[in-house]
Amino acid sequence: LQPLYDALEDMIPAVKLKEYMESNVIQIAPLAFMRGRTLNDAIIVLDEAQNTTTHQIKMFLTRLGMNAKMIITGDITQIDLPRSVNSGLVQALKVLKGVPGIGMVEFGKKDIVRHQLVQRIVEAYQRWDDEKKAEEQREKAEQ
Structure with missing residues (x-):
């Protein structure tokens, strides 16, 4: 959960953040602690959702x-x-596409706001992945 704390500390002064956490204005909970809850009057963020299972x-x-x-990222x-x-x-993303009331925003490499090398790293890995896929397809075609 540390990345969430880091992001909050970047946005909210420490004293205010402590106050919000103590008064439950802001709650941070692992996904497993959501079961059985109904979250009214809230903004709920699920970060790193690529690592959830379909049931989660x-x-x-x-x-x-x-x-x-x-908000799901x-x-x-x-x-x-x-x-x-x-x-x-x-x-x-597949199941909910086109469902009224649900919006999806897809960011690309150009949207990376970390160190400038991160964008180049992402591009290098994409090229590598593309080359590996092309190589696998060539091997299958030869068989």
């Missing part, structure tokens, strides 16, 4: 209560799940 993301999405909004190029486990985010 469905459970999370169904916590939406009245006057609430959900994830980078499908950085899925850390075992190969045998499907990403809940990937599935949700």
Whole structure:
């Protein structure tokens, strides 16, 4: 959960953040702690959603209560799940496409706001992945 704390500390002065946390204006909870809750009058953020399972993301999405909004972030190029486990985010993007009331925004390499080398690193990995896929296709075609 440290990345969430880091981001909050970047945006909110420490004294105010402590006050918000103590009064539960801001709550940080692991995904497993969402089960059974209905989140009303809230803005709910799920970060790193590419590493949710299909059951986890469905459970999370169904916590939406009245006057609430959900923001789900994830980078499908950085899925850390075992190969045998499907990403809940990937599935949700397909299942929920076109559902009224749900919006999706896709960012690209140009939207990276970290160190300038990060964009070049992402591009290099993309080229490498593309080359490996092309190589695998050539090998299959030769068989």
